[in-house]
Amino acid sequence: MALSASKEEEYKILRLTETWLDKYFSGRDTGPIPSIKVSGSEFRKDVWDILLKIPYGETRTYKEVGEALLASGKYERVSNQAVGGAVGHNPISLIIPCHRVIGSDGSIRGYAGGVDVKKKLLEFERKEKKVKKRTF
Numbered sequence: 001m002a003l004s005a006s007k008e009e010e011y012k013i014l015r016l017t018e019t020w021l022d023k024y025f026s027g028r029d030t031g032p033i034p035s036i037k038v039s040g041s042e043f044r045k046d047v048w049d050i051l052l053k054i055p056y057g058e059t060r061t062y063k064e065v066g067e068a069l070l071a072s073g074k075y076e077r078v079s080n081q082a083v084g085g086a087v088g089h090n091p092i093s094l095i096i097p098c099h100r101v102i103g104s105d106g107s108i109r110g111y112a113g114g115v116d117v118k119k120k121l122l123e124f125e126r127k128e129k130k131v132k133k134r135t136f
Contacts (some may be wrong), residue, residue, distance in 0.1 A: 009030050015055070016035075017034045017095070019035065020034055020092070020095065033052065033095050033096070036092060040121050041086075043086060044089055046072070047069065047086035048096045051065070051087070051097055052096060054095070054100040054101075056125055056128075057125040057126050057129030058101060059102045059122065060101055060102075061102055061103065061104045062099070062103065063082045063083075065101060066078040066079070066083045070084070081135060084110070086100050088110060088113075093111070093113065095122070099118045099122060100112075100122070107124065
């Protein structure tokens with residue numbers, strides 16, 4: 001029995017996502033994210049696009065994400081709370097790395113998977129990044 005084109009495309013995306021996750025958790029370069037369609041307001045999508053630009057093993061504050069939105073020229077004002085709301089509504093929280101957003105004071109705040117998981121992801125990335133820099 002042949003799969004419909006839409007089912008075949010769904011399976012393809014799942015396979016690409018599985019490969020991406022395998023690379024992530026093995027500390028290898030994941031490359032670009034799978035072409036997953038996310039739905040949300042234009043503001044949320046703009047925030048998520050900024051999150052995708054945060055390098056592996058690094059963090060940005062909610063304020064810095066807001067400043068990046070302002071720098072785009074698309075917004076005249078942005079509140080940290082609005083940024084936090086958009087970060088918190090990220091539908092694919094590991095692939096769109098909302099765990100890399102922290103408070104201005106360096107505090108680890110909210111995460112859909114729990115603050116403990118957010119801390120572990122940040123520790124994992126920092127450890128892997130240090131290991132990769134030790135090439136001879």
